[in-house]
Amino acid sequence: MKKKAMILLVEDERMDIELTLDAFRETRLDNEVHVVQTGEEALDYLFGRGRFQDRVYAPLPDFILLDIKLPGISGLDVLQTIKQTPKLKRIPVIILTSSKEQQDRITSYDNGVNSYLVKPITFSGFLEVVESLCEYWLTLNINAPNDD
Template sequence: MSNGGKNADILLVEDNPNDVELILHVFQWCNLSDKVQVAWNGEEALDYIFGKGSFSGRDPKARPKVILLDLKLPKVDGLEVLRSLRRNPETRTIPVVVLTSSREERDIIESYDLGVNSYIVKPVQFDEFANVIRELGLYWKTINQPPVDPADKTG
């Protein structure tokens, strides 16, 4: 279901194959799966966003509409990914939703301090999790109004 490094509307940064499978299944069911890119760790997410590494041919100016970001990731953790995004003027306005199993107050506080747009704890029950994913995808892809990308402005 990953779109092979092409420009994605949704960047899913998740290392749990079961969660990825469920999320992609729900997106497919909601017709949101056509432009989803999966990054399996924080390093891969940063490479995708900035057009580096295995994504060096991708235009980094083509930004996702939303990034769904797990916190507990291999190589580079989610908070460091968020920190890197918010530090860079080119990526600072990309909406980021933390989607994690962590209920740690310090993770919640640090995420919001770093400018996360939403913090969602993954529900344990399958039906609840599927519903949360459906609502997330529909909100960020169809309802939310992002800022105009300066690169898209003409004249």
């Protein structure tokens, strides 16, 4: 049986976290969402540093939902680091942001983002996004082979 899908949500806004998690819950998909609230924490998680040393407790995600506007290290910096790190670069990174700025879009794609989504304003919008994401990245899309 396929193991539970693991999603890393990098998001500082508490209410957005709640909405996203609620949407995941509502879709009743069999997955686990791990939430970190800063860029630094996201990198700690991915690199297995500090409290994320235990890979059982903090396994590498099947995809990453990454906000751009984060306190401290920004989402774009996190993206760059991921895509420059060999053992992380094949993990699909989906930017989920409220920014439609051209510059953000360009930087994201230049740094190898796998998808760029704008946060919906309504809850039903969130539902649609989460459903599509899971369907696409967890079902349709065939991930790159894992190094491990």
